[in-house]
Amino acid sequence: MNSSPPAATDTTPLQNVSVRALCAFGAKAGDLDFRFVPAPSAQEGVAGHLLVQARRGADYECEVSLSLAFEGLRVRGRADGFDAERLRVEEIKTFRGEFAALRANHRALHWAQAKTYGWMLCCVRALPAVDVALVYLDIASGEETVLEEHCSAEALRTHFEALCHRYMAWARQETVHRTVLAQELGALAFPHAGFRAGQRELAEGVYRAASTRRCLIAQAPTGIGKTVATTFPLLRGWANQGTDKLFFLTAKTSGRAIALEGIGLSAQSAKSLRVLELTAREKACEYPGRACHGDACPLARGFYDRLPAARADAVGQRRLDTATLHRVALAHTVCPYFLAQEMVRWSDVIVADYNYWFDGSAFLYALAKQEEWQVAVLVDEAHNLLERARGMYSAPLDLAALDQARATAPAGVRPTIDRLRREWLALQRDQSDTYVAHDDVPERLQAALQEAVAALAEHFAQAPETAQGPLQRFFFDALQFARLADALADHSVFESLRPTTDTAGRLAIRNLVPAPFLRARFAASMTTVCFSGTLAPFAFYRDMLGLPQNTAEVEVASPFQAHQLDVRVVTDVSTRYRDRPRSLPQLTALIGHTYARRPGNYLAFFSSFEFLEQAHARFVHEHPSVPTWTQSTAMREAEREAFVARFRVEGRGVGFAVLGGAFGEGIDLPGDRLIGAFIASLGLPQHDAMNEVMRERLDARFGDARGYDYTYLYPGLRKVVQAAGRVIRTEQDAGVLYLFDERFAWPEVHALLPAWWAVGRCRTDAAHAPDDPAPHPSSQ
Template identity: 85%
Template sequence: MPPLPDPTDTAPLRPVSVRALCAFGAKAGDLDFRFVPAPTAQEGVAGHLLVQGRRDAEYESEVSLSLEFEGLRVRGRADGFDAQRLRLEEIKTFRGDFAAIRANHRALHWAQAKTYGWMLCRARALPAVVVALVYLDIASSEETVLEEHCTADALRVQFEALCRHYMAWARQEACHRAVLAKQLDVLGFPHAGFRAGQRDLAEGVYRAASTRRCLMAQAPTGIGKTVATTFPLLRGWTRQRTDKLFFLTAKTSGRAIALEGIGLSARTATSLRVLELTAREKVCEYPGRACHGDACPLARGFYDRLPSARAEAVAQPRLDTTTLRRVALAHTVCPYFLAQEMVRWSDVVVADYNYWFDGSAFLYALAKQEEWRVAVLVDEAHNLLERARGMYSAPLDLAALDQARAVAPAGVRPTIDRLRREWTAVQRDQPDACIAHDKVPERLNAALQDAVAALAEHFAQSPETAQGPLQRFFFDALHFARLSEALAEHSVLESVKPTTEDGGSLAIRNLVPAPFLRARFAASMTTVCFSGTLAPFAFYRDMLGLPKDTAEVDVASPFHARQLDVRVVTDVSTRYRDRPRSLPQLTALIGRTHARRPGNYLAFFSSFEFLAQAHARFVREHPGVPTWTQSSGMREAERDAFVARFRAGGHGVGFAVLGGAFGEGIDLPGDRLIGVFIASLGLPQHDAMNEVMRERLDVRFGDGRGYDYTYLYPGLRKVVQAAGRVIRTEHDAGVLYLFDERFARPEVRALLPAWWTVGLCRTDAVEAANETAKEPARDLQPQ
């Protein structure tokens, strides 16, 4: 990192919240995450309102306070003030045993309360005040109050000590921001010029940030989307008054690409601090150990060693996972929690979707708490729909309940037994194998709540037992209970009856994540959702809950029709009932194509069953052609080996499942891949839950859009993604065969890329790519 200006420079100090000031200066001792079933954010808010509602009419809630000390402005909201008793209250919610609240946590709470105490005394010229910590047990609604009478002078001394402890760091950070602003204000584009389409995307991102709007952008592979989205936000950093940029990805591989692209965009902004967040289980140095000082050496004394680790980490411009681990271990602190600390002191954070969009998202909560102005980039945003549905769904498995009961203590078993009885009662008279309910039956809900409460109390009293199937079931049940409270038209209760082969299940199944995600979009100054396949825009805007004024950019492809020979095979049906008759035609065409132009090809099928049938027949008919196949549950090394078979100058056919690991995210330029066969429209399975979704979406969005939103759009997106493996650069050329006459229908062709020129052909005349065919008469139906 380049040398910073003298700390006495006049760069303004950034305001600091009371919470952040105290966390910086008053935390000491161990990390301690011994199992405590902590309240949710919603429960915490409700707890605060409960306590405040119990007070007299003169009681002041959420008292806004601000105070400056030597150029540092400290701000925050005190939970409550009783002017009659001159008592300032700091409210904390917990669940379980009050004695389980650790001493270092309580010390932090006192620091916060006393900081507010001095700020209040200063604002209202009070000579003294009673400072009270009010602990509310969410389960029992009982309050435990700790009080201390404090003079204003004593409170002032403590406040000034905290500020002085923080001041040197604050001045360093002010200098960092001043230097960074100068570098970003003159940041140049990292290439000699923009690629085709890249300028359109970059300008769209800049306009969206400047006007505080969200943006949906569809841009083809190969134009440099990472640079085109990060560069305008970095270049406009000062003008847009940005505090943080969050770059969110769906997959681990996406983070590596993001880090590389951000480094390229900001290559002359050497002060830019970039941080990578990685899941705890992937960076834990002592897996299987609890996060507290008695079990983990990296948790013992964590806050005592954090200042030196933080000082070294902040000097690293690129805090990727490897660098973070090196710094953390050098100071004997936990890499995962060091990374969380460094979010405060980084400019760009690269992380998974869940850090912003999940119900308990860390980055979202911190940004709201610190009132940061954040820009959010959502890479490969077509993945966000299914990921968000998963975040706001909660499955419960009957077998898991039985495993939990088997190890449950005697005092907990009756509540688990009652839950099982009510569960069984719900499914006893269920007419179909799978049905959807609009709400959780009252008796089942009551039994679930009782079981969650009993387990929470058990773990609070015996945290050492928080492991194994009992803990796993508790977390699943708690998640289910919380989502059941929010159950509305966006979700359903899915009930699957037990069978001889499989146990039954219940699930809160989210269909439309929009109601949950709207607050996330509102919390950013701009969110840019970009992907190579993000059409139709209205579909993603409706399903994700993007604001109505969201801007749209559809970047024209740099590729040309002459690069990709697209053929719809109209005499092959890939419907389940027609596959026995179609399979010989399909495999014969793949074989003839390979014989005519040997090279590497990918063939996609709708299921592993269909894939296995096609592969077996192809191998019998064409034994001399090398083949390799995707299998269910492939490990990372096996996936890498599959991709590695596509060697430059090689030949053969890879068989894969549409929508799987090889349908997107793999790059096979040049002659590593010269053709793709797609034997499916990709339509989701026609089952009870998808039909429920179709009906719900018809009601929610009208105009018969339920079918398109449930089946057609998700299916065609997978097709376009898979087809996109062929043409990766402006120099590539290849062939694409789409098997099924339904691809020729106008409503389907309208969803295919505009730069494709689609020809119709038959398997008995495959050489005639432009042979005309009759318009298919059959309706689109899910497979």
């Protein structure tokens, strides 16, 4: 919806702006240019600045803090260096490769920053003129290339004021926007006539956490309206809590759509609220396969010249979802993906994937730190964050990928790849087992890896047009591996998988506990709320994710009643691998008996595709008249949608699925679209060498023999509870749940099942009636 910003006056108090943001807004021009040139890492950049600063004389001042007001706009920043004797201000930049390859639009931005600091120094220290220098340090050689201009204070003032004037209209607009938004949000009314059961408890927990600057971990059942319960209190308390941005993070694309809908409902009377959806580059790209620069893509050509008009159009849209951004971007012939990144600064609520905040190079995290925003973070379906974060801080390397990279590598790079391959094979030559875990990466292997990474970086810097295909992919993988190898500690493990007749060799840094990497993310927010329907035990997630010790906890009781779900543990069926041949006839017979007694839609979950296929084949043979449909490996989106669509109102049949897969969570089948589920597994991860290494490491890290629970029991039972949660979706639903395996009745397992379940027992030879309720754990 288009809306004009409120009118501003010259007396409107204006916001602070960093030198970086001011110059990025007003000084960039020309093309987008993201042709790959290996950039120095953050650590290398810091080291490069320190190297340049250490070379200067005694009168050289480092990291000079500056702040200057202009017509109410306060500009702040730190100049890299100022030589008081020579009256020279320096802006230091690090790079790799050919100096001539530095992008022209980047150079314009650097000059703008340097000249802004030049005027701030002239003004603060009453200087008539200064020398303004760009110092480019080649990380590889340590050589400096210096570009220098002598600038009068008057010329620098004119340059500074021109930048400020470009920004001023937006600064005034944004200040008025925030004032009006605070008023609207302060008067926000709850969007429903009343709270659902448990919804108020969750909302109050979120509000208290934000008000006291604490994190919150919350378990709340499906169906109470968690999106509204978490967004409404943060929006309602926006001004009192001093919020600049709200980041709503999801694990899946479908979660973003639900979030946008819930936010719209929570803030339906706040017409000024700007909501932005961030989409992955590959999904937002209008010209897939083309490089991101003006010579290859028409949406990159002249991007910064057309950006002001596109930005003005976009800011008038209340909801910048993917479709709206795409429409606005194409109307102005700019890239939708990079327009979305630009609009983060001018949006209030951003809906995005986990990686935008938690990844090692997370865009939202870096921008929030740079701009010193006060951000509230909502992590939806937070049980997914553990595995996602482990993936973010893990790095596999495949021998086949190395060989493919070598085949396309230039002659100058090939010797370093050959050395890496020799050290790789030497490590595995004496490896007695196929899989071995190590505490450290051997020095010779790590040195060879770093040499190969450096050689590839230099090659791509010299010939950026070759940055594609297997060589570039291997470089990125090796770079991530090298960085994580430098940070290797007891939170991760170095793994070696020897080549076999079926697989190529593999090395990996595998993260087990992402907590050390995520703590800074939690600390950077004023509050982070991790919420899910299955997020217990809280201590497990607090330990594994690195949530602060003072994290608040909320566990919302289920609105569902025991009589809605007939839960039975089948005690004479074992789903252990060795027992499956004997148990399979009993299992399929009970599914068939249940269906015959009450025809309708059912879901049957199994621990693997192999088990699923065996059960399905037997069931079809025994019950050929019952409709069935099955999950298969690598199902496409259309196939997944067709699977779910089979669960029609008043439909009949049994869907066969894998526990923990696409149909164990995130699908909503209320009423008689699903009236029962069979779960033939405790969901425990496989007892193999890799998981045993994890168990041992977690035992050593957390003590109290928690390794087994953290590796096997808690992750497995979470999948069971999630799958069972497909049956009861509303307070009007009713259904049946069979849990195949006597271990579900063990006290330590029973304790992890939802408290509202009344769990009975039955046997397959008497499936029509449950046994007496399970005895108290103390009597077992």
